[in-house]
Amino acid sequence: MSASGGGDLAARQAELVATLVAGGPLPPGFAPxxxxxxxxxxxxxxxxxxxxHWPLLAAALGGSWSATFARWAADRPTNGSLRDGWDLARELHRRGELPPLGAEELAAREAATRYDGATAPRPRRLPALARVGGTVAVQFAGRVRLVRPAHR
Amino acid sequence: MPIALEPIAALFDWPDDELDEADFLTEILDATGATLLLDIANVHANARNRGADPLALLDRLPLGRVAYAHVAGGAEQGGFYHDTHTDPVPPAVLDLVGELCARHRPPALLLERDGRWPPASALRAELDAIAAASGYPAVT
Structure with a gap:
């Protein structure tokens, strides 16, 4: 270990992690x-x-799933796979690019679980109705039912 | 509870590291008394991606301290070998199983597979190929 000490090493490790998961610049000395x-x-x-965690969303995107996820995730460190998929599904919905199966999966999740986009999702205690575009899901006593499928 | 240390498959190295993989592992095992969980697919991956000789690494590791060995599949992609655990075990990794066991056969070997499951017959064939390369009795 060099005399510059662990603080310097810790900072360099943090820089490398940012490069790998948060779109940070390549630290000096590393092979690009x-x-x-x-x-x-x-x-x-x-x-x-x-x-x-989001099998219908991934299946709906098929062969473009990996590239779609990678584009979205390249500068976003993970918040766990449940939240990552949720955030991506909402983002695709905002852009009008969420396929029908993905919209149904998102609507079912929104009906069953409260997720504020910033903290861990929590099960809803009260009955709820969720709309994603034209897709409607209802939840009663923890059971979710798709009452209007996505337009195909 | 005994602890075994498993070296990883790395695609790149720290630019100014002071120890290479064999020196690092030997030093940490000497200092801790831990055993080695040797992933032979990682030995292949690291040698392939560093342009180094995997046998040179095997010859410098304390093979008598291997608790058991991992074997896994991988794939070449973008000029690198990736230790995916979702592809077949390549012949180069099976050859290394043979080289390891010729030097010091570990008490057991384990096939790692995390997804994209092949038919059971293909998995059984992989297990038997590992057994054959290591000199252990066939699994199936």
Whole structure:
């Protein structure tokens, strides 16, 4: 360990983490190609895990799922796969790019669970109705039912 | 409870590190008394991605302290070998199983597979190939 001490090392490690997960610049001395390969590999792993939490969203996007997720996630460190998929689904809905299956999955989640976009989602205690575009889901006593499917 | 240390598959190195992988592992195992969980696919990945010889690493590791070994599949992508756990075990990794066991056979080997599951027959064939390469009896 150099005389400059652990504080310097910690700061350099934080810089590297920002490069890998938050779109930060490449710190001096690192090989650009290999670091970028690691960054992309981490995005692929995240995409796979988010797909397990949001199977209909991922299936609806099919072959473009990995690239769609990677574009969205490249400068966003993870908040956990449930929230990452939720945030992405809402973003796609805002852009008018959420496929029908994804809209139905999002509506079902919104009806069952309260998520403010900033803290951990919590189950809703009261009956609720959620709309995502033309898709409507209702929740009563924890059971969710899609009352109007997405327009296809 | 005994603790075993598993070296990772790394795509890049710290630019001014003072120890290479073998020196780092040997030093930390000596200092802690931990055993080594040797992932032979990671040995392949690191050598392939660093342009180094995997046998040179095997020859410098304390193989007598290997608690058991991991074996996994991976894929070449974008000029790098990725330790994906979702692809078949490549022949180069099976060859390394043989090289490891010729030097010092670990008490057990485990196949890691995390997704994109093949048919059961393909998985059984991979297990048998690992057993054959290591000199252990066939699994199936």
């Amino acid at each position: 190609g290999p670091v970028d390969a690691a960054r992309r590999a981490l995005l692929r792993k995240r995409a796979g895990d988010v797909a397990r």
